[in-house]
Amino acid sequence: MxxxxxxxxxxxxxxxxxAAPPRPAALGPRARLLPSLAAVYRAQLSRARVARxxxxxxxxxxxxxxxxxxxxxxxxxxxxRAVVAGxxxxxxxxxxxxxxxxxxxxxxxxxxxxxxxxxxVPPAAVVLGAAGAYASFTVPGTVVTAVVGCALFGLPLxxxxxxxxxxxxxxxxxxxxxxxxxxxxxxxxxATLLGQLGMSAALLLGVLPPERMPEAVRLVRDLLPxxxxxxxxxxxxxxxxxWAHVLGDLAVCGVVGVISLAVATWAYRRAAVR
Numbered sequence: 001m002x003x004x005x006x007x008x009x010x011x012x013x014x015x016x017x018x019a020a021p022p023r024p025a026a027l028g029p030r031a032r033l034l035p036s037l038a039a040v041y042r043a044q045l046s047r048a049r050v051a052r053x054x055x056x057x058x059x060x061x062x063x064x065x066x067x068x069x070x071x072x073x074x075x076x077x078x079x080x081r082a083v084v085a086g087x088x089x090x091x092x093x094x095x096x097x098x099x100x101x102x103x104x105x106x107x108x109x110x111x112x113x114x115x116x117x118x119x120x121v122p123p124a125a126v127v128l129g130a131a132g133a134y135a136s137f138t139v140p141g142t143v144v145t146a147v148v149g150c151a152l153f154g155l156p157l158x159x160x161x162x163x164x165x166x167x168x169x170x171x172x173x174x175x176x177x178x179x180x181x182x183x184x185x186x187x188x189x190x191a192t193l194l195g196q197l198g199m200s201a202a203l204l205l206g207v208l209p210p211e212r213m214p215e216a217v218r219l220v221r222d223l224l225p226x227x228x229x230x231x232x233x234x235x236x237x238x239x240x241x242x243w244a245h246v247l248g249d250l251a252v253c254g255v256v257g258v259i260s261l262a263v264a265t266w267a268y269r270r271a272a273v274r
Contacts, residue, residue, distance in 0.1 A: 036121035040129025045136065059094035060141035063087040066207055067149050076153060078234075079209040084149030085234035086207035088163070089170055089226050091141040093202035096175040097226075098195040100134045104182025105191025108271050117272045127179055127264045134178075135171030142167055146233075159236035162246070169253035170229030174202075176260025177225060183267035202226045225260065228252040 070083045107113055116126050142163060150157050178195060185191035205213075205221040213221065221227050232249035235241050 033122050033125055036125035037129050037132075040121060040125050041132050044130050044133035055099060056091075056095065056137050056141050059091045059138075060144055062094070063090045063141070063145045064148050066090070066203075067145070067152055070207070071152050074153070074209065079211065080153040080155060081234040081237040082209040082230070083207055084146065084153055084155060084237070085230045086203075087149055088142050088146040088233060089166070089206055089229045090199075090203055091145055092135070092138045092167060092171050092229070093174050093199050093206070093226050095138045095141075096131070096135045096171045097178040097181075097202065098199040100131060100175050100178035101182040101185075101195030101198070102188070102192050103130065103134070104179050104268075105185050105188040105195075106182075108183060108185075108191075109188040113268070113272045123268045123272070124261075124265045127176075127261060127268050131172065131175035131179055131261065131264070135168065135175050138171060139167055155237045159241065162233060162236045165250055166229045166233050166253075169250055169257055170226055172257030173225035173229075173253050173260050174198075176257060176262075176264045179264035180260060180267045183264065183271045206230045225253065225256045228256070 064087070067083060067087045074080050074083055143160070146160055146163060147157065149155070150160075177198065181194040181198065182191040185194055201220075201224055205217070205224055206226055210218055210221060228249040232246045232253070235246050235249070
């Protein structure tokens with residue numbers, strides 16, 4: 001068999017390599033969840049830092065003001081523990097639930113979801129990154145509210161370290177709920193309204209002592225994710241805290257957080273493809 005140089009072939013005759021169909025270009029590796037989550041978290045943290053810090057002061061002053069008002073009604077005991085714990089978690093609800101619902105509602109209405117849909121990041125990274133960034137702003141306000149509340153009602157400061165578990169777990173549950181409300185609302189105004197209603201529920205059902213609530217209202221209170229964070233924090237003010245109950249309340253917060261963030265991820269996919 002003789003070999004003919006390619007240059008000697010007549011015009012219009014292709015070699016075997018030229019006649020073969022072109023191979024598709026190899027795609028890059030799929031973005032992993034943790035690096036994408038870290039990137040979205042840093043981006044959201046830098047964008048929201050300037051705009052959200054004044055609102056964090058508002059949330060802190062609001063909670064401190066509520067405790068000062070309740071100081072004239074509640075003297076101490078279990079009611080004082082409920083007021084301080086509820087006011088502290090209210091800071092988390094204001095930012096993670098209310099503001100996050102508004103953010104995703106505006107993002108959906110303005111077409112900002114299209115930008116995230118073009119990025120090579122998993123949907124879960126977008127939701128978790130935004131939720132984590134917003135929840136991070138609640139840490140200083142929650143700690144300040146708890147310290148001021150303990151000083152107002154004469155409660156011990158020994159177990160404030162439990163906030164290191166209460167803030168992320170309650171924040172995850174409320175942030176997932178806020179993101180889902182913002183993504184599922186058909187209009188940004190409705191998302192804002194739902195976020196405000198959720199924060200109002202956290203205020204009325206979390207700050208007020210449950211002993212003074214009707215039985216029907218207590219049942220509604222048990223459905224609110226922040227209730228279990230409030231209960232876990234309030235139990236630590238007892239002279240001998242029931243740590244098994246504290247861990248149980250935190251476990252419920254964690255389970256609700258996983259479920260709410262999963263629903264928010266599904267809502268993000270649903271909104272991004274429309």
